[in-house]
Amino acid sequence: MKLGILLCDDHYPDSIPKYGHYDEAFKRMFEGSSISAFKSYRCHEEKYPSSPKDCDIWLVTGSKWGVYDTDPWIEVVAQFVRDCNETNQPIIGVCFGHQLIHYALGGHVEKSDKGWGMGVYPIKKNFQPVASGVALSKTLNLIACHQDQVISPANGFDVIAGSDFCPIAITQKSQTALTMQCHPEFTPEFLIQLIERLRENAGNEVVDNAIKSLETLGEGDREQVISLIFNFCNREKD
Template identity: 65%
Template sequence: MMKLGILLCDDHYPDSIPTYGHYDDAFKRMFHGSVISHYETYRCFEQHYPAQPNECDIWIVTGSKWGVYDNEPWIRSVSEFVQRCHAQSRPLIGVCFGHQLIHHALGGEVTKSDKGWGMGVYPIDNLKNTQQGFTQPDAPNALNLIACHQDQVQEPAPAFSVIAGSDFCPIAITAKGQYVLTMQCHPEFTPDFLVQLVERLRDKAGNDTVDKAIESVRQFGGGDRDFVIRTLHQFVAQHSRVA
């Protein structure tokens, strides 16, 4: 069984924690039933970091309200740790901010998108061009996925393959070989969590954007969230030390 290191880059709003737990709890729930048996959370945004890439078998970089280009010492520290993991072929997963940070750390480009907020359950095309589980026989041609972001990867880091994308978000899911898998979506978010989150963003995103996001949840629920979670379980299983 494997140990997952959670590089926590934010936490939930305090008044949502009694209902949803801390942010790392969402990832622990997401990997329930996989080969992951132990978890270690490092609250990186509070400057709590792992010492070595071999402390855990696999690493995940979480979402965050910050941007990867923000001048924060902890963001630089996480980027340097990602570079060390990558140099040692330690398996890495990136979600939303984590997706962006991995590309940023490894030579890609991330900016605030001029297309505005990506919020709600939105569609992306599954290109089915890698072996990261998105080519399995039941893989949908289009994926409806939970998202909430303004920043986007504009240029992927060298040697990354784009697995899925759309006109709105061309670089939505990526992989590098068998060791790195990143995604702009939030498979750890449930539909009800997303609704309470986007309601908090009305002043920033505007009523029309938030209303459309909530309507997309009513229409699609969690979309293809379960499929992506199964794919993540397969990704961690291929790195298991258990034959």
């Protein structure tokens, strides 16, 4: 199984010596899964795949951009998402990727009036995912960092989990798309150094509370969401 990683950003240059490029975080996350090969495309630098059939499964990463920004590469990736949808090629979306998949397929995304979702926050499972044998906990504590949210999902998606703060947090469309607002590829250590960079923008209280949540809950239920992703990939393998 080959995973195509549609990179929509990269780590800050001074983070790369310690954490590597952004696609390396996903490669580490997929250790032990059915994925045996990777191909990364730096879409934010206008490097794109030629066809949805180039890889078995696709993943759209997080980004500092918003899906409503006018940078041309965003629409190219959105069209690629539509092409995957039309050909039933399976795709996973993380944070910005979650938002872009819904945006591309007719959902609505905007900057939330609830402010930053940062640190480890709880969401509640609505029902069992369609394409997974994973028994998710009723409440999941997940690592996140975002201002934008999916306000209304695209047609055909089930909302697997959400909260009052982030109602559309994990979604799935049959066995062809799995999206999530959280960052299962992030570790607490990585997120802390990232959100410190956002202190001036997000404010001391938001960042301090986020760090406290990480110190208290660590990586939370990250492994459950990773298992959800693995099972989604395994169903495609079958």
